[in-house]
Each structure stands twice: as C-alpha cells, then as structure tokens.
Amino acid sequence: MDAVVVKDIVKSYGDRRALDGVSISVKEGETLCIVGPNGAGKSTLLESLAGLVAPTAGSLSVMGRPVNGSDAQLAGQVGFMPQAPSVHTMLTVEENLELFARLNGTSEAVGSTIERLGLKGVRSQRADTLSFGYLQLLSLGVSLVHGPRVLLLDEPTASLYPSVRKRVWGIIREECEGGAAVLYATHTPEEGTADRGIVLEDGKIAFEGVMKDVRAHVLGD
Numbered sequence: 001m002d003a004v005v006v007k008d009i010v011k012s013y014g015d016r017r018a019l020d021g022v023s024i025s026v027k028e029g030e031t032l033c034i035v036g037p038n039g040a041g042k043s044t045l046l047e048s049l050a051g052l053v054a055p056t057a058g059s060l061s062v063m064g065r066p067v068n069g070s071d072a073q074l075a076g077q078v079g080f081m082p083q084a085p086s087v088h089t090m091l092t093v094e095e096n097l098e099l100f101a102r103l104n105g106t107s108e109a110v111g112s113t114i115e116r117l118g119l120k121g122v123r124s125q126r127a128d129t130l131s132f133g134y135l136q137l138l139s140l141g142v143s144l145v146h147g148p149r150v151l152l153l154d155e156p157t158a159s160l161y162p163s164v165r166k167r168v169w170g171i172i173r174e175e176c177e178g179g180a181a182v183l184y185a186t187h188t189p190e191e192g193t194a195d196r197g198i199v200l201e202d203g204k205i206a207f208e209g210v211m212k213d214v215r216a217h218v219l220g221d
C-alpha cells in the first residue's frame, strides 16, 4: 500500500515557491531519500507531510487519509524529526520519551528506544544540558517511540559522530524492515538506507531514481 501520496503540491511564500508541483509516492516498508541544495524545499515537503505547513495547492495523503494538522488519529501514525531538535528542555531524556509516547497512546517502547539510540548514559539528564548530538538522538527517539507507520526525518544524521551515524542508519533500516515508510532529507546521499531518491531544486523534482543514479546526479558524475 502507498503510505504517502503527494500530488502536485505547491507551497508559496509571497512570490517565492518553496514547492512547485512536486508529486511522490512511498510504499510501506520503503525508504525515500530527499536531497537538494539549501532552500530547495526539502524541509517544506517534510513539514507539509507532518501537517505543520498547509500547501497552497495540491494534495497530500498519509496512510490513506488526507493530511491536515488537526487529525489526531493520523498524528499517531506519523513521526516527524525536524531539522532543529524540538523537545521539552526542562524534561529529562526519559521524561521526553514518556511524554511523546503517551501523547500517542503508548509508552511501551520507552526503554527499548533508550537502548536502541544509545541514550542510557543520559536517560536522567535534562534535555537542555545535552550535547547537540544527544539532543538530535533524543529528537529521533521522540519521532519513533510510538511506532509510527510513516517516519519523516529532516537531516537525521547531521552533526553526529560517524559511529553514531551508522547506528542511526541501522535504526532507520529496522523501522523500514518493520513496515514503516521512511522519508528523510540529507546532504550525504552516499550514506543511508534509501531504496530510491529524489533531487529537489528550486521546489521542483530535478531528478529521481535509484540511489546509485541519485548519487551520480548529485556529485555530477
């Protein structure tokens, strides 16, 4: 089943089109990589799918439901990791995971998420005292702790140490093998787990294909 379907989406900010007629579909258990220069529209596409940005035109559906920011049932099926980590600074790592899990009706996976992400050593530390890398891992944890069917990740490995990046790609692969549809934006398409990718330029899809071809396109080979 198509977990994500985007048809001809346009998002305008004044005269500027952040997205200009983008169409994609991603199946359950599939991973799509989104690359493109700064300002190409990657974050806007992910934020639109998360229901945080209302498109100017076009349609978006996730798990067969039209995306609109107030659909609580849909929110439970989606996990979004924004580019700038957005967690509760006054809460500890564990409290943040508990809170986000409970908001979506289940806190079963809090302990296993702490283990998977390597957050055991900082589980009782307040979020505002974490290094940026740990904050990023917590933000990833918050996006997946409730077992979403669709994961939207905006540069999930930016600022992480190589071995930690590797762990994160492993987690993303596991989520995909578990049947989730994963869409991630990255500036490093040579890493990662995607089956295929799109290259956004000026809000349009400039190229799409299997990752080998996407990498060649991006590197100009």
Ligand code: ADP
Binding pocket: 013, 016, 017, 018, 036, 037, 038, 039, 040, 041, 042, 043, 044, 045
């Ligand atoms: P990317 O993630 O590829 O770097 P973005 O989606 O963040 O690109 O931005 C695409 C374009 O939309 C950029 O020109 C950016 O300045 C513009 N943009 C994004 N959000 C806003 C906003 N809230 N108001 C005005 N312009 C915006």
